[in-house]
Amino acid sequence: MPVTVVFKCEICGARPDLATQVALERQLLDLRHGEYVDAEPGRWLTWHGRGMYGPQRYACGDHRGELKALVREHYGTLGWHPWASGPHPWAGRRGTDRARALARTLRSTF
Numbered sequence: 216m217p218v219t220v221v222f223k224c225e226i227c228g229a230r231p232d233l234a235t236q237v238a239l240e241r242q243l244l245d246l247r248h249g250e251y252v253d254a255e256p257g258r259w260l261t262w263h264g265r266g267m268y269g270p271q272r273y274a275c276g277d278h279r280g281e282l283k284a285l286v287r288e289h290y291g292t293l294g295w296h297p298w299a300s301g302p303h304p305w306a307g308r309r310g311t312d313r314a315r316a317l318a319r320t321l322r323s324t325f
């Protein structure tokens with residue numbers, strides 16, 4: 216059964232164009248934590264939160280800066296991740312091993 220995921224800009228409510236939608240869907244399967252990732256061709260920016268960094272947040276090409284400001288306001292005291300500066304190219308899916316290792320690191324820190 217095909218599932219359509221609705222992505223919306225956190226700031227203006229815009230929807231991505233079809234090609235960007237496809238890129239965003241591909242990245243959705245990725246296991247990331249506290250990371251920005253670009254989605255082309257629409258220059259969308261995703262904040263992959265999870266855990267203490269909250270839900271996934273999306274911004275259209277016009278509102279990338281606003282999204283970062285929002286993330287930094289909410290999570291800026293929780294480490295360096297919200298302060299990362301771009302570009303943030305998507306480098307393909309990450310293995311779950313790396314995600315598990317990261318989870319272990321975080322548990323030992325807090």
Ligand SMILES: [Zn+2]
Pocket residue numbers: 224225226227228229274275276277278
């Ligand atoms: Zn927008």
